[in-house]
Amino acid sequence: MNPDEDHHPVDREYPDTIMRVLDANANRAAEGLRTLEETARFVLNAHALTSRLKTLRHDLATAIQLLPRMQLLRARDTAGDVGTNATTQSEHQRSNVRHIVSAGTGRTQQALRCLEEYGKIVDAEMAKRVEQIRYRCYDVFAELEQVCVLGGDRLSRLQRARVYALIDGGEDETAMVQRIGLLADAGVDIIQLRDRSLDDRTLFERAVAGTAVTGRLGVLWIINDRADIAAASNADGVHVGQEELPVGQVRRIVGSQSIVGLSTHDIHQVREAFASTADYIGCGPVFPGITKQFERFPGCDFLCEVSREISSRADHSETRPAFAIGGIGASNIDQVVRAGFGRVAMSGAIAGADSAEVAREVRTKLETVPIDNPADMVIA
Numbered sequence: 001m002n003p004d005e006d007h008h009p010v011d012r013e014y015p016d017t018i019m020r021v022l023d024a025n026a027n028r029a030a031e032g033l034r035t036l037e038e039t040a041r042f043v044l045n046a047h048a049l050t051s052r053l054k055t056l057r058h059d060l061a062t063a064i065q066l067l068p069r070m071q072l073l074r075a076r077d078t079a080g081d082v083g084t085n086a087t088t089q090s091e092h093q094r095s096n097v098r099h100i101v102s103a104g105t106g107r108t109q110q111a112l113r114c115l116e117e118y119g120k121i122v123d124a125e126m127a128k129r130v131e132q133i134r135y136r137c138y139d140v141f142a143e144l145e146q147v148c149v150l151g152g153d154r155l156s157r158l159q160r161a162r163v164y165a166l167i168d169g170g171e172d173e174t175a176m177v178q179r180i181g182l183l184a185d186a187g188v189d190i191i192q193l194r195d196r197s198l199d200d201r202t203l204f205e206r207a208v209a210g211t212a213v214t215g216r217l218g219v220l221w222i223i224n225d226r227a228d229i230a231a232a233s234n235a236d237g238v239h240v241g242q243e244e245l246p247v248g249q250v251r252r253i254v255g256s257q258s259i260v261g262l263s264t265h266d267i268h269q270v271r272e273a274f275a276s277t278a279d280y281i282g283c284g285p286v287f288p289g290i291t292k293q294f295e296r297f298p299g300c301d302f303l304c305e306v307s308r309e310i311s312s313r314a315d316h317s318e319t320r321p322a323f324a325i326g327g328i329g330a331s332n333i334d335q336v337v338r339a340g341f342g343r344v345a346m347s348g349a350i351a352g353a354d355s356a357e358v359a360r361e362v363r364t365k366l367e368t369v370p371i372d373n374p375a376d377m378v379i380a
């Protein structure tokens, strides 16, 4: 705030000691929130958490404006602060992102409590607002720490993923598990269970079996359409279409640690998806295929538009991994690659006896397209 705009009704001067506590902790809390926000944004790609942390940071700045800023600045005395040299060894060591997050959340919470307590002497309204911010922080911080462990791992695997296979539930559970093993061996990164012919109980049981085997094999496991079954089976995520439950509602069911994918068929839907909390998008249908019939094919023109949209955004945290889908296989992968896509989802092409060779061949071609991979830092 401009010092001239300091409109706090200063009817008294507060002791410098109090002002120093408030000044130091206002800075500490704001810096802590910014560190956590950057982690959610750039390291974890956690869109919903990033925006909640940003709102908290802004609300804190608004609350701090209730303090007499000139008095705060006059009281600032970094050189005379006996605490600046009193550092501990652990303050200078951060071994991984989890460590940064737990240090940041602890520090921010402590700073908010100090602000609140000392703020009560100066401005009761400010103290009340900080108290509310502190309560909101408890929830957001708990989620952030959890996302760091499970969600962060899922998101970094998603960022690296290139080949995504859609499968049905198979003849029986054993057949499905075998197929998953084969696809994983062939280097498939993500497998989606897409089967509308199964009753809910059987679909759930297949989902549970898939969660267990993909967990062992290091493959992401996504359930098509059904957020409830994805949550109940502890799958890595869910994929929904434009006519299904909105992404925000899906999130309420599966939580922030799960992957949510969204189908897109035109560039407006892609932009909407980038503004939502979806973690990746499916783009298509590109070509006619055997799995699903369509009247319209946005085709490779659409893929080119999506590639341009992604590369036009300087800030890659504003985009999401995009998988081309629809009739894609070894015979047309070159066209997809030429459209700038380094990731595909396939069903029909990986359903036959040659599925492993197809998956390998497709992968080799896709690897010629660089994909943005910001999540290559050690999160564990």
Ligand SMILES: Cc1ncc(COP(=O)(O)OP(=O)(O)O)c(N)n1
Residues within 6 Å of the ligand: 164, 166, 192, 194, 224, 225, 239, 240, 241, 242, 244, 261, 262, 263, 281, 282, 283, 292, 323, 325, 345
């Ligand atoms: C990765 C991926 N992309 C697109 C789709 C299609 O989803 P949707 O439009 O909801 O159609 P159905 O698969 O539900 O028939 C997908 N499943 N996966």
Ligand SMILES: Cc1ncsc1CCOP(=O)(O)O
Residues within 6 Å of the ligand: 166, 284, 285, 286, 288, 289, 290, 291, 292, 325, 326, 327, 328, 345, 346, 347, 348, 349
């Ligand atoms: C579900 C879906 N949505 C767009 S294309 C498609 C089917 C993908 O299967 P295939 O790879 O066999 O065309």
Ligand SMILES: [Mg+2]
Residues within 6 Å of the ligand: 224, 225, 239, 240, 241, 244
């Ligand atoms: Mg669907």
